[in-house]
Amino acid sequence: MQGEIDQLLVLSSAVNAIAQKEPLRLPAAQAKRLRHTEDLTFVDLCKKNDGTVKEQIRFTKLSHWLEDLCNRKVSAAWLVWQPQHETTPSEQTTETYIQPEHMKVAFAGATKSWSLIATGPDFTEHWQSSWGQASWGLQDDREKQQNIWQVRYDCIQKTDQETPRPTIDLAQEIARLDKVLRAMTTLAGQLDHGNWPAVFNKTIDALEGKKGTALPPAIRPPYYAAYSKDAHRLLAAIYSGWVFGGMGSWNDVFFPNPEDQANYDRLTPELYQSLCRAIMAISCSFQRP
Template sequence: MQWIARLRDEGTTGLRLHAVAHNDPGISDRMSVGFVGGGGRWLIETQQARVSDVWQARWQVVNKDDPDQKIWEVAYFRIDQGRSHIPLRTKSLTALRQDLMTVLSKIEAFAARQKLEHFAGVFRKARGLLSSDHPLAETYHSDLAPTPAMPLEAKQLLGAVQAAWVFGGMGTWNDLGFDGDDQRENDALSGELFVLLNQALCSAINTTSGVAGP
């Protein structure tokens, strides 16, 4: 709260979320997402009238023996200051929703062919949330959109992102392997889904940038 109050006093008018790819030739962001610091960079842009600052989180283990397993400390560092506003180069919410619907249908069919019924159900649920009137009601983070200023289409994207996020370490979609053409199809569909989910998350959150809360 002290940080938010300081941003307000400095004249901050809105916050934006940005996902920036690592583009590591050794491992894709999709495959590295299960590791600390993997999965690309997530940045918070704090906008003032004419300029922006950029902040990035750093996760550190501070007490690995904590009985409640609260072992992480997260600090945010200002990595750029007084720069021009970062342009938003992404698709419209409608286009993202349509693209997500398409890739979710394809990857659901792939999972069904591989007899991975759990994952097929996950993708089916995500697809349904893209058409739901109450897309966050059945998600774990149902409070991601506390402001009524967020449009329904953005909430649908947030719901689908939560439901379809199957990427991580052991036991996740990333942990599966296939043979030949099946592996190539999986790599293509999974890579496309990962990129779209990141884009959808940022675009949905950024619809409320600069909008006053209730």
């Protein structure tokens, strides 16, 4: 899974654990998932009468943000994915082309679609950056510090009411993902290079919960036992089937046959969207084990 989305899932799990009265800390194995970041910064954004935005740093440590949510009796957290409009082939011109999100997601800070919702008795907060996601930037002294990212979350919207956590059918998301994965496996079989059919078959095996396909402990979200067996299968499939990256990824694949290429152009966004919907569903399925 892409690192920024992975971090959001870690954060939502930690907040949900607090809501379930779990210890106010990330287990050591999951805390290491933040090793490439400095302490996270959490910032309030307030729009002023003249239209400008005032920024006020609320917390500069993850533990302080979690403690504040605990003190305010947070009841739930989940992730929201709101995809941007993408131009279809018939709409594309040099001036109007918008790069598909499944291609932009290969770069840190490049997408604007994800946010984390935290809610409690008298509040609902939407956390993302002013650009729509965590603000990720490189440090100049990254080699010296061993922490290469500076990550900031902005509270872009807040209300004084609690918001019910959405209920999403995990079985429906499994079926949706299974369908597109089988189509991708057939399509990948038309290639005369690479091991893409094996990649998609392995992902289907994970989705079916076959032996040896469970998500390794090192990359499980915190409080893994609080997720259902269906969520475990989805998680394993998401990490196995996340084929969107830079050079050498599925994003770089090209089919010489026009019909195959058309299927690639249609199915690749479908796979990405199915994976994103599955991640949202998983974040909504946290329960006390």
